[in-house]
Amino acid sequence: VGMQIDIVSVFPEYFDVLNLSLFGKAQSKGLVSVHAHNLRDWTHDVHHSVDDTPVGGGAGMVMKPEVWAECLDDLLGLEPQAITADSDTATAIETNTTDESGETDTADNTGDADETGETDTATQNSTLDGTLTDTPSEARRQTPARNLETVLIFPNPSAPLFTQRDATELSHAKRLVFGCGRYEGYDARIPAYYQAQGVDVREYSIGDYVLNGGEVAVSVMLEAITRLLPGFMGNPESIVEESYTGSEALLEHRQYTRPAVWRGMEVPDVLLSGDHGKVDRFRRDEALARTDAIRPDLIEQLDCALLSKADRKT
Ligand code: ADE
Numbered sequence: 001v002g003m004q005i006d007i008v009s010v011f012p013e014y015f016d017v018l019n020l021s022l023f024g025k026a027q028s029k030g031l032v033s034v035h036a037h038n039l040r041d042w043t044h045d046v047h048h049s050v051d052d053t054p055v056g057g058g059a060g061m062v063m064k065p066e067v068w069a070e071c072l073d074d075l076l077g078l079e080p081q082a083i084t085a086d087s088d089t090a091t092a093i094e095t096n097t098t099d100e101s102g103e104t105d106t107a108d109n110t111g112d113a114d115e116t117g118e119t120d121t122a123t124q125n126s127t128l129d130g131t132l133t134d135t136p137s138e139a140r141r142q143t144p145a146r147n148l149e150t151v152l153i154f155p156n157p158s159a160p161l162f163t164q165r166d167a168t169e170l171s172h173a174k175r176l177v178f179g180c181g182r183y184e185g186y187d188a189r190i191p192a193y194y195q196a197q198g199v200d201v202r203e204y205s206i207g208d209y210v211l212n213g214g215e216v217a218v219s220v221m222l223e224a225i226t227r228l229l230p231g232f233m234g235n236p237e238s239i240v241e242e243s244y245t246g247s248e249a250l251l252e253h254r255q256y257t258r259p260a261v262w263r264g265m266e267v268p269d270v271l272l273s274g275d276h277g278k279v280d281r282f283r284r285d286e287a288l289a290r291t292d293a294i295r296p297d298l299i300e301q302l303d304c305a306l307l308s309k310a311d312r313k314t
Contacts, residue, residue: 002031003173003229006075007218008068009180010050012036014215023223026232042071051182060184068179068190075177076150078197148173151200154181154191155217157210159203162221164249166204170221171228178222180214249298251291253283281310288314 007015015036018024026032040048050068051061073080151173170176179186195201206217226232233239256267270282288311292299 002026002029002033003171003226004175005032005034005222005226006175006177007034007036007180007222008039008071008075008178009036009213009215009218010039010182011180011213011215012038015219017219018222022232023226026226026229029231031229031231032226037071037075039067039071042067042074054184058184062184063181063186063190065187065190065193068186069193072152072177072179072190072194076152076194076199078199081197083193083196148200150175150177151202152177152179152191152194153218153221154179154186154201154203155206155214155221156181156185156203157205158185159205162204162206162217162224164224166202167221167224168228170225176222176225178214178218180218182213249301250287251295251298253286253290284311285314 009015013036015034018034018036019027023032023034027034039050043050049064051063054060054062069080072078148170151170153170153176155178179190191201191203204217204221206220211217228239230236256271260267260272268282270278273279288299
């Protein structure tokens with residue numbers, strides 16, 4: 001069976017587009033199965049309200065924890081638990097994210113690392129005040145290929161950036177549950193609670209700009225993740241060489257097709273030479289130069305040990 005994907009939103013119709021195109025095909029092939037749920041189905045009041053004013057004041061509305069919890073408990077098959085003042089949340093969280101032997105938690109879907117023998121470096125950690133914090137980039141760099149079970153994901157503009165590395169890691173999960181926040185966000189206890197229950201919880205921003213809600217961000221993450229599933233793409237090779245893939249993240253070299261001269265503009269000679277070594281070198285130089293010019297932050301993150309002598313000259 002394929003990857004199971006649940007999306008919770010107050011606008012579930014937004015995800016009707018997933019029945020189209022490549023994603024629709026992947027669903028009929030059984031690679032993925034997607035269900036979009038309406039959060040309001042878990043309300044009990046006549047107004048089906050899902051939000052309330054922020055505690056401490058401020059503009060806008062914040063999504064209430066109770067409705068989210070009823071919904072997520074249902075989807076994750078969890079019983080409601082009270083986090084008591086003396087229950088050591090911090091310890092529970094640490095046990096769940098670093099313990100290989102697992103079996104300590106109440107949830108049946110903790111994504112125990114499948115005896116990879118590696119330290120299960122969770123990419124995000126929860127702190128006692130219920131915020132998820134980014135781990136140092138060093139730890140993120142060496143994310144082991146682990147078989148994730150269920151991962152609960154909340155898009156959030158104030159979270160760590162979602163990268164190709166995260167997409168790759170999450171493409172190995174059995175099940176993804178996305179919670180789309182609306183308005184000014186959601187109560188911070190929601191992700192913290194599920195993390196304390198042993199669930200693998202992530203919060204991600206898709207970029208340094210603010211959207212009206214999580215729906216678009218979830219679509220972006222979903223596309224980045226699912227296109228990596230074996231059999232999803234028509235041509236699997238097209239995902240091997242592209243930007244941000246592999247051990248280094250470089251912008252891709254530019255592409256050309258025929259004609260060799262178009263409106264007086266020429267395709268670079270070397271690409272027509274038929275000399276594969278030269279073509280590779282040209283493309284690699286261009287990738288390095290363009291990345292240096294456009295995204296110097298990516299060059300800084302490069303593992304210098306992976307650069308050849310010729311690379312260094314560029
Ligand atoms: N919700 C609103 N803006 C967002 C962003 N940039 N990334 C993820 N979720 C968001």
